Amino acid sequence: MVRIAVDLNRCQGYAQCAFLAPEVFAMHGEEALLYDPEADEAQGEKLAQAAAACPVQAVVVDAVDASAEAVPGDR
Amino acid sequence: MIGDGSLERFRREGRIVVVGASLAGLRAAETLRDKGFAGSLTMIGDEPHEPYDRPPLSKQVLLGKAAAERTALPRLRSVDATWRLGVPAAGLDMAARRVRLADGDEVPYDRLLIATGVRAHPWPREAEAQLDGVFVLRTRDDSAALARRLEAGPKRVLVIGAGFTGSEIASACRERGLAVTVAERGAAPLVGALGGVVGAVAAEMQREHGVDLRCGVMVTALEGDASGRVRAAQLSDGSTVETDVVIVSLGATRNTEWLAGSGLGAGPRGIACDAGCRAFDIRGIVTDDIYAAGDVARCPHPLFGYQFLSLEHWGNAVSQARIAAHNMISESTDRIPHMEVPAFWSSQFGVNIKSVGVPSLGTEILISQGSLKDHRFLGVYGYQGRVIGAVAFDHARWLPFYQELIETTAPFPPSFPTVDRRSDGQRPIDADFPDPSVPTHGPTVTLGGYSPADRRMTFTPAH
8 A cells, every 4th residue: 555645735726636546636625635545556656646746746655665664563 | 062073973873762653753753864863763652553644534534535544644764763652651851861651661862852742632521521422533543433433323413612623523524414513612613723704704614514503602511321422412501412422622732741840841831942943941941952843842933023833733743843853963053943934724614724824923814815705715914014824715826925925024914906806805804813811722823932022021930
């Protein structure tokens, strides 16, 4: 899986992410964004496109292998 | 540190301990590694989970669109840390440079970062707070438990407190088709953070979406049935609300109790630190080895008259953590001040609410774009002739412009003609913030220190 956070201070509702990765990002109302904080690997390429296309670079995704950084003992 | 190579040695083999394993703690750890700290790094967190993101907990998760357990924060780089999760810090020995954990272990440090954040203020009557069906919403576990209960289809949800979190919960419940009552002590939702003019719009939004909104009332008691499940709430106006889920959204308490008696300048308002995130001790002397960042820190902000600001904002946690981390491993002349303009967002009832600056410091508001009636507008807050904050309802794209006005202490009312001239606009009016002596839900910005208009300071010792 790939973990996602969106800096919604930066987000200005351009909706590029919602066009490129609709399974992960969706507009909620005219301007607000809703996203799935964890996407399947299968979404990886679309997700990378969505993050790259964001005009304000608000989409933050895992830059390291999530399982390698897993914390021992996390429940 | 002095120029004897000790900083280089510390960067190479020193020990840094971060207390608080949430957004600020994680981003600080990443920054430390990014900037070349090669010593040992220990992350201490009271929850058993690795760092996770909180904004989705009151939105996506309550809407049933994401699982609370799947909100871990993305990692920007490897941190190579020792994690001590599920064990809260219980004490600090500043002289011996050790953090004591609740399980009795002690963790030594050369430099310490405190990012213990805040916790939800519980319902004050303990027996009532224990009733099944009474929730607060702050942690991943809170959100998971509440989402399960909402999934089960309660007959009515009661939200106590209409600040941002309470309002977002009410919005999610209505979107799920649940009956919702909101009880707010103040005159309107969001009134503490945004004032009565904007609060009136928030109230309209709630009512238009079918929320049974009751303002100017307090919940005086929660009642349980024979099996210990909450069944009703008594209100100060004498009415009763029958409910099977109660969510207490009465703001947050700073996690500083573990520092009591340590000698660090920490208390209910947070940990006082300088603009470079170095914590003060109780004598008002800045420490050189203890730093604070995120919701628990309060530091002087040059744009707001050097008042001490504590901000419960996502963006503040990120930027302050990065600055604290940088300063922890830098020469004093290479340190940087935390000067970011406060900013936050909320989305509720289909409207995107964003703000920059400190609206709650404003006394007047001018609707410069859009209209209150449409619930789409931009409001500029003025304080003593300058622009001090701005709020946007579905007008986010314009906010960077207003942020610049705040950063340049532009005059209020603004000198430009408004973009779309509407009847609401042009004239500043009283922003209608509540009397600070009247209790309401707290704003997400807390001001301390002295007024920006009055730079004199009076020191009155207690004894």
